[in-house]
Amino acid sequence: MLNSALYRSFLIAPANRLDMLLKFHRFAPDVGVIDLEDGTPLNEKESARDTAVQAAEQLASTSGPTRIFVRTNAPGTVWIDDDLEAVAKAPIAGIVIPKLGTTRQIVEIERRLRALEVQNSRPPMEIILGIESVSGVHNIVDIAAHSTRACAVYFGAEDYTTDLLGYRTTDGEEVLYARSRVAIAARLSSIAAFDTATLEIRDDDRFRHEARQGRNLGYQGRICVHPRQVELSHEIFSPSEEEVDRSTRLLAANDASLAKGIAVCEFEGQMIDGPLVKRAQHIVALATRYKQSTTGA
Amino acid sequence: MLNSALYRSFLIAPANRLDMLLKFHRFAPDVGVIDLEDGTPLNEKESARDTAVQAAEQLASTSGPTRIFVRTNAPGTVWIDDDLEAVAKAPIAGIVIPKLGTTRQIVEIERRLRALEVQNSRPPMEIILGIESVSGVHNIVDIAAHSTRACAVYFGAEDYTTDLLGYRTTDGEEVLYARSRVAIAARLSSIAAFDTATLEIRDDDRFRHEARQGRNLGYQGRICVHPRQVELSHEIFSPSEEEVDRSTRLLAANDASLAKGIAVCEFEGQMIDGPLVKRAQHIVALATRYKQSTTGA
Amino acid sequence: MLNSALYRSFLIAPANRLDMLLKFHRFAPDVGVIDLEDGTPLNEKESARDTAVQAAEQLASTSGPTRIFVRTNAPGTVWIDDDLEAVAKAPIAGIVIPKLGTTRQIVEIERRLRALEVQNSRPPMEIILGIESVSGVHNIVDIAAHSTRACAVYFGAEDYTTDLLGYRTTDGEEVLYARSRVAIAARLSSIAAFDTATLEIRDDDRFRHEARQGRNLGYQGRICVHPRQVELSHEIFSPSEEEVDRSTRLLAANDASLAKGIAVCEFEGQMIDGPLVKRAQHIVALATRYKQSTTGA
Numbered sequence: 001m002l003n004s005a006l007y008r009s010f011l012i013a014p015a016n017r018l019d020m021l022l023k024f025h026r027f028a029p030d031v032g033v034i035d036l037e038d039g040t041p042l043n044e045k046e047s048a049r050d051t052a053v054q055a056a057e058q059l060a061s062t063s064g065p066t067r068i069f070v071r072t073n074a075p076g077t078v079w080i081d082d083d084l085e086a087v088a089k090a091p092i093a094g095i096v097i098p099k100l101g102t103t104r105q106i107v108e109i110e111r112r113l114r115a116l117e118v119q120n121s122r123p124p125m126e127i128i129l130g131i132e133s134v135s136g137v138h139n140i141v142d143i144a145a146h147s148t149r150a151c152a153v154y155f156g157a158e159d160y161t162t163d164l165l166g167y168r169t170t171d172g173e174e175v176l177y178a179r180s181r182v183a184i185a186a187r188l189s190s191i192a193a194f195d196t197a198t199l200e201i202r203d204d205d206r207f208r209h210e211a212r213q214g215r216n217l218g219y220q221g222r223i224c225v226h227p228r229q230v231e232l233s234h235e236i237f238s239p240s241e242e243e244v245d246r247s248t249r250l251l252a253a254n255d256a257s258l259a260k261g262i263a264v265c266e267f268e269g270q271m272i273d274g275p276l277v278k279r280a281q282h283i284v285a286l287a288t289r290y291k292q293s294t295t296g297a
Numbered sequence: 298m299l300n301s302a303l304y305r306s307f308l309i310a311p312a313n314r315l316d317m318l319l320k321f322h323r324f325a326p327d328v329g330v331i332d333l334e335d336g337t338p339l340n341e342k343e344s345a346r347d348t349a350v351q352a353a354e355q356l357a358s359t360s361g362p363t364r365i366f367v368r369t370n371a372p373g374t375v376w377i378d379d380d381l382e383a384v385a386k387a388p389i390a391g392i393v394i395p396k397l398g399t400t401r402q403i404v405e406i407e408r409r410l411r412a413l414e415v416q417n418s419r420p421p422m423e424i425i426l427g428i429e430s431v432s433g434v435h436n437i438v439d440i441a442a443h444s445t446r447a448c449a450v451y452f453g454a455e456d457y458t459t460d461l462l463g464y465r466t467t468d469g470e471e472v473l474y475a476r477s478r479v480a481i482a483a484r485l486s487s488i489a490a491f492d493t494a495t496l497e498i499r500d501d502d503r504f505r506h507e508a509r510q511g512r513n514l515g516y517q518g519r520i521c522v523h524p525r526q527v528e529l530s531h532e533i534f535s536p537s538e539e540e541v542d543r544s545t546r547l548l549a550a551n552d553a554s555l556a557k558g559i560a561v562c563e564f565e566g567q568m569i570d571g572p573l574v575k576r577a578q579h580i581v582a583l584a585t586r587y588k589q590s591t592t593g594a
Numbered sequence: 595m596l597n598s599a600l601y602r603s604f605l606i607a608p609a610n611r612l613d614m615l616l617k618f619h620r621f622a623p624d625v626g627v628i629d630l631e632d633g634t635p636l637n638e639k640e641s642a643r644d645t646a647v648q649a650a651e652q653l654a655s656t657s658g659p660t661r662i663f664v665r666t667n668a669p670g671t672v673w674i675d676d677d678l679e680a681v682a683k684a685p686i687a688g689i690v691i692p693k694l695g696t697t698r699q700i701v702e703i704e705r706r707l708r709a710l711e712v713q714n715s716r717p718p719m720e721i722i723l724g725i726e727s728v729s730g731v732h733n734i735v736d737i738a739a740h741s742t743r744a745c746a747v748y749f750g751a752e753d754y755t756t757d758l759l760g761y762r763t764t765d766g767e768e769v770l771y772a773r774s775r776v777a778i779a780a781r782l783s784s785i786a787a788f789d790t791a792t793l794e795i796r797d798d799d800r801f802r803h804e805a806r807q808g809r810n811l812g813y814q815g816r817i818c819v820h821p822r823q824v825e826l827s828h829e830i831f832s833p834s835e836e837e838v839d840r841s842t843r844l845l846a847a848n849d850a851s852l853a854k855g856i857a858v859c860e861f862e863g864q865m866i867d868g869p870l871v872k873r874a875q876h877i878v879a880l881a882t883r884y885k886q887s888t889t890g891a
Contacts, residue, residue, distance in 0.1 A: 014561055038571035041560040134484040138438065141732065158572035164484055165579070166515035174513040177477035180771035187728040187758055199567040216768040218760040225561075225568045263635040264608055264819075270793040271819045274632035275752035282759070311858055335868035338857040431781040435735065455869035461781055462876070463812035471810040474774035496864040522858075522865045
């Protein structure tokens with residue numbers, strides 16, 4: 001990751017629902033997103049901007065670990081320019097751009113953001129890239145490479161599958177190509193990756209299953225469409241006690257082996273060397289870091 | 298889709314089998330393909346062209362919903378030039394080019410087709426791109442982008458896997474990357490996508506299973522290697538009653554929610570907004586369209 | 595494949611373990627790899643070069659079917675230049691370059707090899723490309739296309755998944771995209787592909803399962819991290835008796851059908867034509883070739 005920020009959860013709520021937005025700090029997602037796009041009805045697109053700014057200001061005055069972002073409407077819509085202008089006045093960490101499809105879109109948006117930052121004498125805003133269309137999936141490597149301020153990307157499986165004219169299944173085979181590709185692009189640009197949402201908000205087993213899939217594929221966290229999913233996401237994306245224990249034992253076995261001049265050794269039935277040692281170190285470091293963030297919260 | 302044509306089924310029969318070809322209208326696939334390539338033995342490659350033209354003429358004089366295409370031999374073979382010249386005289390909707398591997402091939406074929414259309418004073422022929430080699434899968438996005446008259450693409454898993462030196466399984470994991478990629482390329486160029494065939498012609502459960510997989514992945518229909526598969530294909534690629542019912546209820550719930558100024562609502566356990574609403578609209582529209590085509594047939 | 599060499603097994607052992615290296619001919623892998631990279635501890639990186647050369651010389655003087663390669667340290671490390679210089683003096687078939695990420699790396703290494711070959715008046719060395727990073731997977735098509743002497747590529751799932759910040763599962767869904775992509779790139783450049791290793795060295799069922807997956811995906815063999823895996827690998831990557839029998843029957847049925855002027859016929863429940871006939875021919879040829887190699891050994 002480029003910086004020390006956390007990316008386990010991306011809790012999103014509609015920009016026209018001030019009551020919901022003001023609860024962000026209570027649920028403490030790593031990223032809280034005020035949604036001007038699909039979450040906001042067409043006839044409130046303008047008024048919701050004011051609510052978004054108001055929410056951002058109130059959230060900024062409260063202490064809490066959550067970094068606040070605003071999701072604007074998509075490139076090419078009649079709303080995005082005014083969205084950017086409005087939110088550039090708010091004390092937010094950055095913006096989320098949904099339905100990105102081309103490098104040109106991200107380049108133009110970043111040019112606009114620089115101008116707005118100068119105009120408002122404000123610190124730079126980060127960007128979370130929204131990839132949820134067929135062209136977005138196709139172009140994500142270039143889109144991420146052209147961004148100078150992306151800290152993360154999210155993969156939106158529902159919009160993607162609708163755009164593909166496909167259908168969703170519980171095992172997600174229909175998005176494996178796209179979901180893999182977005183995670184790969186994130187790593188190529190050293191940014192974090194948020195996995196798609198689980199819409200079945202009362203089905204914790206399904207959330208856990210899908211979150212584990214995303215974690216295996218290289219995602220650091222997930223979109224949460226309900227506050228109860230934040231805790232589940234932090235649970236799944238943190239190394240388990242069992243993983244930390246095994247990693248600790250593996251590192252000890254590797255050290256003992258190296259002391260004998262042997263770089264590849266058998267450990268609990270597995271031949272281990274370079275990559276497994278690095279993964280174990282990563283797991284232990286991640287567990288420490290996430291534990292500190294919980295204690296600190 | 299670019300036009301109002303249907304793409305649920307692509308029934309293919311050998312060009313040297315006039316008896317089989319003349320039954321196309323009875324089975325009423327959306328697309329009927331007269332096959333000069335793998336379906337025609339080497340020693341009948343020339344004579345089969347005449348049969349193909351004869352079949353096309355007789356089929357054109359019969360009323361029926363099926364659009365007739367001819368599959369020529371592959372680019373680079375000694376037959377393709379004469380194939381194109383012969384079929385350009387026939388009253389067909391278009392041609393199917395198997396084993397496309399490079400953009401150059403499609404560009405040259407389309408140049409040739411334009412010349413033949415002028416020469417024969419005939420209406421333009423559409424093209425269905427055949428992607429069934431490793432290079433075809435690798436280059437499909439560019440191939441589709443370079444075509445000015447492709448209406449669809451098909452993915453041929455058997456040829457592809459043979460070219461890959463791989464082996465076929467029932468779950469198709471070995472072609473998931475390629476099958477996903479072809480569907481994505483089709484959407485990027487706004488053309489239809491036909492999924493690979495099921496060769497086990499007496500195994501309806503297998504056909505249904507594989508057809509559902511293809512539909513989830515974004516395909517609109519399938520290659521049918523036996524007439525009995527046409528009906529199965531139409532069954533699976535049409536929205537089910539259950540899907541239409543749920544979509545109708547979902548749209549009503551969304552309307553009711555929007556009336557209260559809420560753009561994201563819970564519906565039967567799922568949080569729904571933009572993409573699910575669009576998919577429900579697509580399902581309802583598709584069901585209506587396919588029902589009309591059945592009534593009309 | 596470009597040449598007649600075999601690629602069913604890639605047995606790797608640390609360069610600082612002369613005892614293990616000298617057993618290569620006993621286990622008779624198709625490729626035996628002396629590992630200067632992850633298999634060699636940091637404090638033996640220099641001394642292991644001498645052991646590697648010594649092992650290569652002793653193995654060259656023994657008769658055996660195994661072709662000997664040396665895996666150098668990765669591009670960009672402080673060791674690779676001296677590795678190349680040292681191994682160019684040894685009687686090896688070629689080198690294995692781990693963690694390739696860019697075309698530039700392979701171009702520079704090949705330039706260096708040409709110079710070393712002139713300097714040592716030795717025959718050209720082949721290269722096995724090691725793809726086991728996110729950038730390697732992303733760039734593999736170009737890397738393979740830029741290589742003038744690659745005979746094969748290997749996919750390393752453990753390093754890849756660690757680089758991706760992902761986690762390994764038994765079904766390997768998290769590497770399906772990458773594993774598919776590497777096999778495709780190998781075919782595009784007409785080189786062989788070695789599948790990733792199974793680290794659970796006592797779990798033969800798991801090895802067989804993963805080896806079958808790799809074979810389906812287009813791999814010709816596997817990395818073996820323990821001698822016992824060589825035999826398993828040859829077992830799985832050779833056509834089974836059942837496959838050879840079925841292929842022989844299929845070819846006979848196809849011939850009988852062609853004699854009647856029919857190029858597509860039903861065979862044991864399947865509609866068969868071009869691709870299935872080619873695959874059957876490939877299976878029969880492969881079985882003959884592998885049987886000869888066993889008899890010859």
